[in-house]
Amino acid sequence: MTCRCFNSIRTCCHRAILNVVTNAIDACEKREAARVEITVEWVAGDRLVHIVVADNGEGIAEEDIQRIFSVFESKKGSRGTGLGLPVSQKIMRETRRRHPRR
Numbered sequence: 001m002t003c004r005c006f007n008s009i010r011t012c013c014h015r016a017i018l019n020v021v022t023n024a025i026d027a028c029e030k031r032e033a034a035r036v037e038i039t040v041e042w043v044a045g046d047r048l049v050h051i052v053v054a055d056n057g058e059g060i061a062e063e064d065i066q067r068i069f070s071v072f073e074s075k076k077g078s079r080g081t082g083l084g085l086p087v088s089q090k091i092m093r094e095t096r097r098r099h100p101r102r
């Protein structure tokens, strides 16, 4: 049996990670040999999980990196709301606030 707290963390993380993975897939749209790689590392001592999503798409310009976590910041025209990353960031911060590491 899984506890309600675990299910809530799982749902939140699923939403946030899905947002990031969808961005990686979108970024590779025009690539012939598109590649999205997801690495999960469990850091037992720190009770942390590192999830790295990498793609070989267009990349993000240095000057845009600060902006991409702002609401409505999107380069996808009508296909993107520009809410994916700010919402993902908020989800992760809230989850961490509600379930601090013990």
Ligand SMILES: Nc1ncnc2c1ncn2[C@@H]1O[C@H](COP(=O)(O)OP(=O)(O)OP(=O)(O)O)[C@@H](O)[C@H]1O
Residues within 6 Å of the ligand: 019, 023, 024, 027, 055, 057, 058, 059, 060, 068, 073, 074, 075, 076, 079, 080, 081, 082, 083, 084, 085, 086
């Ligand atoms: N992996 C990536 N490669 C290149 N650019 C990215 C990547 N991830 C995010 N971006 C840039 O950051 C912008 C904001 O991403 P965000 O997820 O917040 O919104 P979106 O993907 O445009 O819209 P939505 O999430 O609603 O579909 C994207 O429009 C894109 O320009």
Ligand SMILES: [Mg+2]
Residues within 6 Å of the ligand: 019, 022, 023, 083, 084, 085
């Ligand atoms: Mg997105």
